[in-house]
């Protein structure tokens with residue numbers, strides 16, 4: 182705070198002094214000499230500003246952290262997420278302390294176990310978090326395990342001095358909306374950080390608008406700014422196919438793709454790019470951009486959830502917030518989902534989450550409508566069929582089950 186005040190005081194003094202100097206010069210110096218002095222002062226000022234800027238940039242580049250071979254990188258302490266940037270969760274300060282530890286090359290006769298290595302990297306937390314947060318998604322979880330195994334073995338090889346190029350880690354997550362792509366990407370960022378493949382492990386979420394400009398000279402700085410923010414972490418490009426507009430020669434998307442391709446190749450040890458979107462559109466995008474396709478090492482496909490999975494997801498979500506569905510309510514919820522799945526803009530687990538939020542609202546409203554009644558703890562936790570059947574979706578659709586009918590029947 183005082184530094185700021187001092188800065189303003191200094192600037193004000195400088196301005197006052199300059200004004201006095203100009204007034205004095207006007208009064209006492211001939212105008213030709215004044216023009217020469219003014220010109221010299223201007224040139225000196227501009228040279229100083231340019232020189233100072235260049236010196237600052239050189240200093241910044243020089244002080245950027247470099248990843249030593251085999252050494253665990255460090256997360257920038259206290260780094261706060263910026264716009265579009267998300268912290269990957271569950272990271273402990275112990276991981277930071279370990280990050281700075283020097284890796285000693287093991288003797289060829291020594292042995293290690295991968296379980297000890299897993300424990301040392303604290304990646305078990307990531308897998309339990311994946312399991313707790315996400316119902317089902319077995320093939321995706323298996324793929325994450327496979328990537329983790331590759332990196333774990335790579336890490337142990339490093340410890341024995343077996344140097345190998347860092348594996349390519351750029352990925353593509355395909356799937357319908359609400360199938361868990363962003364959630365898994367956050368866990369992936371955390372996993373890569375813990376295993377030492379990312380310096381910070383944060384995730385920057387970007388879409389076309391964050392990368393592509395609207396006029397000449399706008400795209401490169403925009404793309405570079407986003408890349409700069411993502412350095413040391415994951416750049417998650419949602420609906421990546423919108424970067425490219427086939428047949429539109431005035432589009433600047435290609436300029437952005439060219440920069441991305443370059444950075445994905447040259448800075449692959451500093452940044453992991455995850456492209457996400459619908460599978461069919463991603464396939465078309467890769468066909469038109471073979472350079473991008475060849476840089477993607479891992480494809481994870483997020484299948485749409487089946488009815489039973491959606492119900493289980495709903496149950497898990499409610500459980501986390503100390504609510505539950507009565508037996509009738511669960512049947513009504515199944516009916517709701519059956520209808521909702523056939524509707525436009527259905528977004529899998531996100532639709533489940535949204536509907537359950539509305540159900541909680543109706544439950545609260547139902548209780549509040551009879552404020553004189555005594556309520557038990559169970560009353561406050563239990564969602565009833567009526568809370569679900571009050572959804573406007575049922576009013577629009579044909580009755581779907583007997584339960585709906587029975588719940589609508591007035592109590593005898």
Ligand SMILES: Nc1ncnc2c1ncn2[C@@H]1O[C@H](COP(=O)(O)OP(=O)(O)OP(=O)(O)O)[C@@H](O)[C@H]1O
Pocket residue numbers: 314315316317318356357358359360361362363364365419494497528530531534
């Ligand atoms: N298998 C699952 N189990 C429990 N919750 C889930 C599951 N999949 C997704 N969710 C939840 O659904 C919501 C949406 O998930 P997420 O944002 O990861 O989906 P997405 O695939 O990135 O969607 P979009 O393509 O629309 O961006 C989140 O609250 C997430 O926790």
Ligand SMILES: [Mg+2]
Pocket residue numbers: 362363364419
């Ligand atoms: Mg998403």
